Amino acid sequence: MRKYFYYLLSVFLFIQYSNAQDRITGKSFATRSVVLGQNGMVATSHPLATQIGLDILKNGGNAIDAAIAANAALGLMEPTGCGIGGDLFAIVWDGKTKKLYGLNASGRSPKELSLAYFEKQKLKKIPAFGPLPVSVPGTVDGWFELHKKFGSKPMTEILAPAIDYAEKGFPLTQLISWYMNRSVPFFKSKGFPNIAETYINQNEGKLPKEGEIYKNPYLANTYRKIAKGGREEFYRGSIAKTIASFIKAQGGFLSTKDLASHKSEWVEPVSVNYRGYDVWELPPNGQGIAALQMLQILKGYDFSNIEFGSAEHLHLFTEAKKLAFEDRAKYYADMDFFDVPLKQLLSDEYGEERRKLIGERAGKYSAGKISAGETIYMTVADKEGTMISLIQSNYRGMGSGMVPPKLGFMLQDRGELFSLEKGQANTYEPGKRPFHTIIPAFITKDGKPYVSFGVMGGDFQPQGHTQIVMNLIDFGMNLQEAGDAPRWDHTGGASPTGEKTTNTGMIRTESGIPYSTIRVLMGKGHRMGTARGVYGGYQAIMWDDKNKVYHGASESRKDGNAAGY
Template sequence: MKKFFPIFLLITLSTWANAQDRVTGFNFATRSEVIAQNGMACTSQPLATQVALDILKSGGNAVDAAIAANATLGLMEPTGSGIGGDIFIIIWDAKSQKLYGLNGSGRSPKSLSLDYLKQNTNGKIPSFGPLPVSVPGCVDGWFTLHERFGKMEMNKILAPAIQYAKNGFPVSELIAYYMNASANRLKKYKGFAETYMPNGKMPQKGEIFKNPYLANTYEKIAKGGRDAFYKGDIAKTIAKYIKEQGGFLSYEDLAAHKSEWVDPISINYRGYEIWELPPNGQGTAALQILNILKYNDISKMGFGSADYIHTFVETKKLAFEDRAKFYGDPDFSDIPIRQLVSNEYAQKRNQLINPNQASKKYDAGELEQGNTIYMTVADKEGNMVSLIQSNYRGMGSGMTPDSLGFVLQDRGELFSLQEGHANVYEPGKRPFHTIIPAFITKAGKPYISFGLMGGSMQPQGHAQIVVNLIDFGMNLQEAGDAPRVRHEGSSQPTGEKMTDGGWLNLESGFSYQEIRALLQKGHRIKYAAGGYGGYQAIMWDEQKGVYFGASESRKDGQSAGY
């Protein structure tokens, strides 16, 4: 049968995407890496980056700076973050010379049952409203991290975000776009327009936006600690609001919440240790992708080649079938992590890939038994923090408790309603999570703290960054700016199955010759301007004694150091 594809692919994907000719540097880099000795911060909003640097310069460490920047992003980038959401962190502690992981995700309401959801939904938990709301874990994550590794007092850490919330800040370009995109969908919910649309509309690029409600909430947290959020007036306000909206999240659910310290998991990729957090997040998928890719000669294939893209996409499909079947809350099911990331299993799965034909479907392996923000900070002592935080689906559920200044997450949407599934809904359970921080070590020493936000793009993006750095020899900036691929349509942790091979999205910058070769292999290709994630990274160069920082051009972000 004759193959064809939309004409817009010819227009948008037929040339390599160089930002401009550069005297130095690499093909895809939009700017030079930032280099500094004493500290580095990379976030998706320049003002938040500056807050982190101010904390470092005034005596705080990387943990203090990361919390300060995250609080600032909750104000300035509510389309991807906020204290109504969850948080995951990997930290390299210079004193113990060890990586630590923190799972700051919240649990489902104890009073909401699977039977109720089955009877009152159309087979899937809704994206918005009260039903997908789970306990927000961010604030407890801050205090749990700070108690173990922090240095500066929390009232000083939160002070910059409080001042910006009171006095206002100019909304940046991409954030303004996403805020306005959320308005029509969420303004019907009580409290949303009052908080984010004080003049009847969302702020535009460059307009000064204030959030006095959030300033007041932050002040209560700064004075009263995490209990002010989970056991005080804030918790009571959240519970009362959700009950009025017909939801189930209660004061007792909030009061019972706590974060969990976890051991990061890793695989060896061509001499480098790639680290992720275990489920209920999807970091294991990034490790599975890389573990299969290492049995292929990726560098010989070449960046942007049809052979590489085909191999990558087929590998992603395999990993995501396991993601759909096995990942969930480890407190409720026995997840075979060791087998999923073993070399033996990776070799077995690699043999399923046909180098000349895209698959329509794969089965998960047989084993024995929404936008987001990512940021990273490093300090002069050598501590490095890899932090990711999210509301899910951009501005979350739309549930905006009275006069608190933030939206509650809709992470519960990702539960399955299929009995027996690893991610099936249960009361007091943590849902499958998309947000994942990452870290790379070499010979037991810190190398790169990095992440890439964006739903199911995250493990795909993590793997592409690692391949760009290690197989294709790109520098830290170019590895993030190089065009990406995103496959959609795999089986999902909510129960949907892939039966048609899904769709391959290609960012502008891939040659027509390679696109045509991919079509001949049976891939269905389309173009999307967005959805390729947002990358930040810090690399430690031990020999030179400096940090390198990178923040990609797809976001409003900035890397800066001193």
């Protein structure tokens, strides 16, 4: 009888504590504890890049110096998601002025390429690969704009660690090795020039696997030129000439004039208040305000009475996403070319109006009527209170397949995200910035910094941002648990590239969402599915103003690492 009692007791204790993953804290979703530090914090998607950023901070650099150094390292160490052939966006909390600043460092389309060219070629959409989707790479100018406004150390010192790793090599991580050994052969099979020369021949004639040493001397030389010659070397010097002549030879249109005329833009971040917290994003051409629109709809529900991961939670979230993404398809574009109705889209009144459309079953929506005309994310904080939320990407993983000779990087294919349908907000025009998926985020509380965060991953990003905000504010999770909690996404619906809504789409869930939830959602008319590797990459830093301590968290689904001191 006693043996039977102890058996029942053990079963009871297992059921009670199995959800906590044997963690004594009881944080059921956390894969590890939050990282803590008083003087600085770096959270990136690669441990070596995090160490580089931390070294810069310890050697007297500030958050912006460290962010640029880590981003340069990621362009080498994670070429499957980012690099100086891509674009950059950032939100900076300046510890001196106690103010937020936004930087849009995205590039524009070639001025010699017109919509008529695509019509003549009978193209219904811009190709994903090759020279046509290549727009001006904005990252390098973004670095120098950030450095000019906030930086302290010389760029020669900031870029030195990445140059050293590019020349001497470093071991490839499991995830990046998998992506590279999938992507590089794909581009090589298409016959694109300089693929083998850049990624294989510099590594003893083979593409390294996990744990093997990867080098990129071409990129080291390019970084050295940028460190010495500044942004002018990239946009007007030998690098610009190499890029332009290569793209022209491939049948593309990007010119030295396009590169020489490029400039980043300092913009005012925009926000909505969610239960006393101000959540900040950048205005279009990015999609950050989709997260804000979702929060405006969702704040009308009392989530203190709704369980995380329940059918009601996922249903309300998904319907809010559908509504926001219909507006995204119609209104989000380069604001130099289209009068995006920001004020109306983010107003409480409009959020309430859209919320009324949500019923008990899966809905199909259209955009509201308004009167109006694969990526890396990282964040750094320093002892002076400055925090930077930075995202940078090539798009479609490695990018367009266009690798200029002996430069060591691939150019982005962001131009694919234009629409070729006349009369839309995001319709292709020369010198226009395409709709962008990459978005950094920030949260303030009572005018003070709270969380610098981001979740990369294409269309998932506004959904990921919204999930993180709700996990922190509605469900009381700590910074690491908020990122480790199971995620879901909704696919389908209209897009700024011209796709129309044809059905209610599909919800894809991670394994942590219970089957009981899935069954109820199916009963509400939702199509359900699963997917792997689509749920983004999270990094975050929280400022504890009471104890004057930084909290750091990183993505458990990738190679991420947060470290402080």
